[in-house]
Amino acid sequence: xxxxxxxxxxxxxxxxxxxxxxxxxxxxxxxxxxxxxxxxxxxxxxxxxxxxxxxxxxxxxxxxxxxxxxxxxxxxxxxxxxxxxxxxxxxxxxxxxxxxxxxxxxxxxxxxxxxxxxxxxxxxxxxxxxxxxxxxxxxxxxxxxxxxxxxxxxxxxxxxxxxxxxxxxxxxxxxxxxxxxxxxxxxxxxxxxxxxxxxxxxxxxxxxxxxxxxxxxxxxxxxxxxxxxxxxxxxxxxxxxxxxxxxxxxxxxxxxxxxxxxxxxxxxxxxxxxxxxxxxxxxxxxxxxxxxxxxxxxxxxxxxxxxxxxxxxxxxxxxxxxxxxxxxxxxxxxxxxxxxxxxxxxxxxxxxxxxxxxxxxxxxxxxxxxxxxxxxxxxxxxxxxxxxxxxxxxxxxx
Numbered sequence: 459x460x461x462x463x464x465x466x467x468x469x470x471x472x473x474x475x476x477x478x479x480x481x482x483x484x485x486x487x488x489x490x491x492x493x494x495x496x497x498x499x500x501x502x503x504x505x506x507x508x509x510x511x512x513x514x515x516x517x518x519x520x521x522x523x524x525x526x527x528x529x530x531x532x533x534x535x536x537x538x539x540x541x542x543x544x545x546x547x548x549x550x551x552x553x554x555x556x557x558x559x560x561x562x563x564x565x566x567x568x569x570x571x572x573x574x575x576x577x578x579x580x581x582x583x584x585x586x587x588x589x590x591x592x593x594x595x596x597x598x599x600x601x602x603x604x605x606x607x608x609x610x611x612x613x614x615x616x617x618x619x620x621x622x623x624x625x626x627x628x629x630x631x632x633x634x635x636x637x638x639x640x641x642x643x644x645x646x647x648x649x650x651x652x653x654x655x656x657x658x659x660x661x662x663x664x665x666x667x668x669x670x671x672x673x674x675x676x677x678x679x680x681x682x683x684x685x686x687x688x689x690x691x692x693x694x695x696x697x698x699x700x701x702x703x704x705x706x707x708x709x710x711x712x713x714x715x716x717x718x719x720x721x722x723x724x725x726x727x728x729x730x731x732x733x734x735x736x737x738x739x740x741x742x743x744x745x746x747x748x749x750x751x752x753x754x755x756x757x758x759x760x761x762x763x764x765x766x767x768x769x770x771x772x773x774x775x776x777x778x779x780x781x782x783x784x785x786x787x788x789x790x791x792x793x794x795x796x797x798x799x800x801x802x803x804x805x806x807x808x809x810x811x812x813x814x815x816x817x818x819x820x821x822x823x824x825x826x827x828x829x830x831x832x833x834x835x836x837x838x839x840x841x842x843x844x845x846x847x848x849x850x851x852x853x854x855x856x
Contacts, residue, residue, distance in 0.1 A: 483516025500543055506554040510555060530569060587653040622650075634688050645695060647701060692734060697718055823840075
């Protein structure tokens with residue numbers, strides 16, 4: 459079989475890549491995905507197995523969304539990185555990944571209004587940029603497995619915003635203490651930072667609302683605080699200007715995306731150091747519970763949108779959202795992305811990189827077990843293509 463690393467001299471998903479100070483052996487990235495297996499907010503041994511299964515030498519993994527404070531959760535049993543018990547538990551996960559020769563970043567997350575009183579200290583209202591709730595078009599998964607509606611949030615007072623910025627900074631320091639190689643700031647998908655960025659949500663009249671400059675301010679302050687704490691070369695930023703998850707719509711997604719990039723480029727120029735990467739979800743992304751294929755739309759429009767952002771950003775560009783092997787190969791061959799992150803395909807194919815290299819069949823995922831708390835079923839029991847130590851790897855129980 460021909461080596462897929464460089465077909466006809468072209469860059470492929472299997473070509474090595476230098477991501478800042480990190481040397482990657484290929485360009486297939488594990489996307490951050492909520493899996494609800496961190497009981498009571500603390501990573502369990504199952505997480506170490508799950509991430510290690512998906513690690514290969516020189517590979518890059520991004521952790522599931524990891525909350526920065528006790529007000530940050532919007533799903534049951536999501537991990538945190540704001541107390542010592544969580545930091546100590548994460549060390550075992552990171553060590554398991556590093557033992558495989560892989561690199562792992564911790565995605566720092568606050569869901570903002572995409573939460574519920576049941577997840578809030580003393581049953582309080584979730585915080586946001588606005589007092590307006592997520593519409594009843596969306597449902598939230600509750601701890602008992604049922605789905606509820608999103609409650610009315612509480613808009614942060616201007617003077618409170620700096621406290622949240624500090625929580626991101628401290629979470630980044632905690633992640634480094636846990637052994638992570640860096641962090642990703644989750645500024646996408648309708649969560650707290652996105653609630654400030656998008657004019658379809660942000661209705662503030664203070665210095666964090668109204669103009670593009672003001673709506674970008676919260677994200678930029680977080681980036682500056684985190685970079686000041688751990689260095690730009692350990693920081694990635696994720697955004698999704700064109701994604702309407704949790705009603706996160708903007709009147710001009712391209713202009714918003716370019717405004718964020720313009721500010722990140724300026725910061726990088728001032729620092730004399732680039733961020734590790736910019737991670738952008740393309741428009742074909744489909745949120746959980748929505749249509750598998752995403753919204754029907756013009757592939758050409760999506761390509762122009764992503765290409766424009768890619769050409770404007772000065773640094774490593776990581777793309778995600780509905781990629782297949784073929785689409786990923788096209789993206790890196792054409793230069794539309796340096797790296798491609800995969801989510802759902804990685805859930806059911808722990809050896810996805812090998813399967814992609816061999817162009818082997820993929821195991822189908824079972825959506826029903828995405829968010830259960832079982833430490834094995836639908837989590838670490840999907841089959842491997844290869845044999846390990848002369849024994850057949852366990853087959854899925856699904």
